[in-house]
Amino acid sequence: HVSGEFVIHDLKWMSGGGSKLQLTFTLEWSNPQASEHRARTPLVLRMEPQESLSATSRTRERQLIDAMSSLLPVPKVYWVDAAGTWFPEPTLIYSFAHGVTKPTASEGRVSGVGSKFGPELRQTLGRQFVEHLARIHTCDPLKHDFSAFDMPQVGSTETALWQLNRAHRIWEEDRCEEMPLMAVAAHWLEQHLPTLDRVSVLHGDYRAGNFLFDESTQQITAWLDWERGYLGDRHRDLAWITLPLFGNYDTDGKTLLVSGLVPLEQFYEQYQKISGLQ
Secondary structure (H helix, E strand, C coil), X not given: CCCCCCEEEEEEECCCCCCCEEEEEEEEECCCCCCCCCEEEEEEEEECCCCCCCCCCHHHHHHHHHHHCCXXXXXXXXXXXXXXXXXXXXEEEEECCCCECCCCCCCCCCCCCCCCCCHHHHHHHHHHHHHHHHHXXXXXXXXXXXXXXXXXXXXXXXXXXXXXXXXXXXXXXXXXXXXXXXXXXXXXXXXXXCCCCCCEEECCCCCCCCEEEECCCCEEEEECCCCCCEEECHHHHHHHHCCHHHCEECCCCCCEEECCCEEHXXXXXXXXXXXXXX
């Protein structure tokens, strides 16, 4: 799918991530979008494993990243093998992004969950963290190609029901034993479906560990892992982001830091002010 000769250098497996196989490599080729005759382009290959923790669509991931490219720092998508025609499983290839998921001097899981940032980083990264979320949720989906997505109706409970049905189906297919509490929970959720007030773009897993930043400039350099994104109710993103699981507590032991960055109440206040959304 490239014109002229090409060479692949430095093919390596990447660590981290819980739901995709990832490799890095450098492609030496005649890039039609580059000014020089021969380019060396660092790339990342993201491939669905045969038994994925979260089976998702590379086409949808590509459409989300393309839509966000004018709003946020995201990798540039070069190719998508949507049906696993050329690779063993569906695959996306995009540009390599530089940065770290957590301060190099800190401890923390490879996934970035529960990362601890110092006061200075919390100040600068936290502001960007909220601002970028507001940009995602205020993006007009009608101005982008989201042909691979379902569009829920405002004023309906469709988007919540679709998410409930998805989770319920996975549970029924994969459970190993009876657990009556799950049926009770599913029934309660079905009886309390929220009504959609606005169709938003959702990241689906917006948290520390899924963005890279430059420690010297304290700037977020890339938002990654868009595979769980969809069009729906922004409150799902907000509920996910503010789970204690994905954050930690300040030195007082009481104040939840959202993704280890922003105090919970401050997060809500800043989000509403920047986005104009409740």
